[in-house]
Amino acid sequence: MSAAATGFLGILALFVLLALRIPVAFAMFVVGFLGIAALNGMKAATSLLASEAFTLGSSYELVVIPLFILMGNIASVTGMSRQLYDAAYAVIGQFRGGLASATVIGCGGFAALSGSSVASALTMGRVSLAQMDRFDYDTRLSTGVVAAGGTLGILIPPSTGFVIYAILTEQSIGRLFLAGVLPGLVLLSLFLFTVALICWLRPSRGPAGPKTTLAEKTRAMAGALPILAVIVLTIGGIYGGLFSPTEAAAVGAGAVILIGFAMRALPLSALWKASRDSISTTATVMLILIAAHMINPFLALSHIPSAVGDFLQALNLPVLGVLAIILLVYLILGCFLEGFAMLVLTLPIFFPVVTELGVDPIWFGVLVVLTLEMGLISPPVGINVFIVKSVAPNASLATIFRGVLPFWLAMLATLAILVAFPQITLFLPETMID
Template sequence: MTPEALGLLGVVLLLVLLAAGVRIAVALGVVGIGGLAVLISPEAALIKSGVVAFEVVSKYELGVLPLFLLMAHLAFSAGASRDFFDAAAKFVGHRPGGLALASIAGCAGFGAISGSSLATVATIGLVALPEMRRAGYSPALATGALAAGGTLGVLIPPSAALIVFGILAEQSIGRLFTAAIIPGLTQALFYMAVIYLLCKWRPALGPVSPRAGWRERFAAIRRLADVGLLVILVIGGIAVGWFSPTEAAAVGTVGALGIGLWRRRLDWATLKKAMRETLETSGMIYAIVIAAIVFSTFIAATGFGERVAGLIESLDAGPLGVILVLVVLLLVLGMFLDGLAMMTLTIPIFLPLVQEMGIDPIWFGILMVRTMEIGFVHPPVGMNVYVVHSLARDIPLMSVFKGIVPFLVADLAHVALLIAVPGLALFLPELLGA
């Protein structure tokens, strides 16, 4: 068997294992180590895997992950999710679809703390969904807005997906965070535009709520001020170069700890729970990163990635055509694979091709994560949809998927805009020299 054929066999075996429900890290590790054992020798494969594991856990940059996760857990304990939603609801709740608009704003705000799609949709959903149901919102619109809005947690920095991409692709996490700011904000605006147009067309979908007075609005802003300032300090500090991402994560964690104490929402039980959940999630992602790099080493050794790159280049479609082909492949894979699984599978195959075509890897990272987000809301995986459904079991699952459709259209339009205008992602890093 040729090395390229062995690489193809490895990819197929990985897909089979993932489809069978095997854990991502286990599937990547088994295929990567097994493939290297066939290529070089079992002893050399184990030695190489041990070296990779040591290098990964020794990376200074990877320290950003548990710190941002701890910051998110502490901020959630302090009530940040409700504060973001309440403040937005006070300002736009009196407009058609106002509570759905507030849900998107709340997801964007909390996404700037959590870095996770599932955490964002679960926490904002607990607050926003009961409010929208009491106000008589269409179940499809309410659940669709939350499921779509939750994906903002993947792109808006600090994003765990961007951290993983930066480690695997050996790109600056600071530049990736800065590049994601404008695409994240425009994505939220696209979702808001969908809600506005739907509720203008059919006002019964999102009835207006009573207008809040300025005293209530200022009170909501005051409750949000400490967390809001912390978000601005952390993300702004990375963008303008005050902090490295790891330093910013440390500042954010200390700030979130201080906010929890100031609000008297933090006790030993809450702190222990936050640290335990942080360690569990960090360990899972570390294992995935280590296994993904072992798998990438195997794929690189077989030359399979180069063969795939050659096949795509033979289409003679130019950089734009290549990007369109890759986006279609990512969307198809997103129908069956978890986002991290898709990323760890495709980066070692797609990234060399992208760099050879002269495409900026920072921009491609934003495009990949943006495309990956769509997998969180479209069937059959659609994890955000199932999370929202778990919050309201009486709403049929098909109603939730029906509510997602207009937001999927907005997603595709936004991805097209990102491809047509790369400056959407590259403007801020170039302007700030990040």
């Protein structure tokens, strides 16, 4: 059997294992290990398994993952995420659709702490859904805005998606973080526009909330200042060259812990729970990364990436045409695969193609991560939809999927804007102080 045939057989076996609900990491371990053994011998497979696990486990750059996850978990258990929502609600909650808009802003703020879409959707769902129900918001709007707003967690830095992309493609984590800032703000703005448009066309879906006094607005904004300061400190520190991404993660995690203690909102039991949850999430991410470094050499040995590259070049399409095909593949895969699984499965195939075409890897990374976001709310797998369903059990999945459709279209519009104007993505990384 040829190397290419072995590679395609391995990919088929991987999809079969995923369809059987084998965890992504273990499925990739099995396929990668057996594939390398078939193409290069058992000794090479066992040697690679030992070396890659140790190399990744001792990588200094990967410390950013548990630290940012811990920062988000601490912010959640201390109520800092609720303070972000309360501040946004106090300012715009009195307008039509204001509670939904406040939820989007709250999701964006929490995304800048947690780096996790699932955590953003879960936390903001618990905070905001009850309030929107209380003021008779349409279920499609309330659940849709939480599911879609949660996706900001993988685009607005710090983002676990960017970290994994950087590790797999050997790009700068700091530059990717900065590249996600303006696209994240563009997407957040389009989400707010979508809410306003829905409430203008169907006013009953998002009635205005009660007015707040200037004193109430001031108190709410003051309550959110500490966590906003942490966001500015971490992202601003990276941009200004004060911190590396790893140092910024340590500063941010330490700052939220100190704020939690100062506010007397972080008992030792809550700190222990947040730390335990962070360790569990980090272990899952590390397993996926180690497994990715097993399957990537297998794909390289099978020459599948070069075969795909030759095929795309044979189509004689312009660079944007090839890029459109790749993004379309990501959009389709997003309907069936979890985001991180898509990254580790497809980057070894597509990344050499786009670099050969001269596509900026930072720009491509933001486009890929945005398409991963769209998968989070695409049927039938859309994990954020199921997260919202767990928080709002009375809402049907069909209702939530209908609710996220306008926001999915807003994400598609954002993707088109970023493809047409790459300078939106590249402006901050190009002005970064090294």
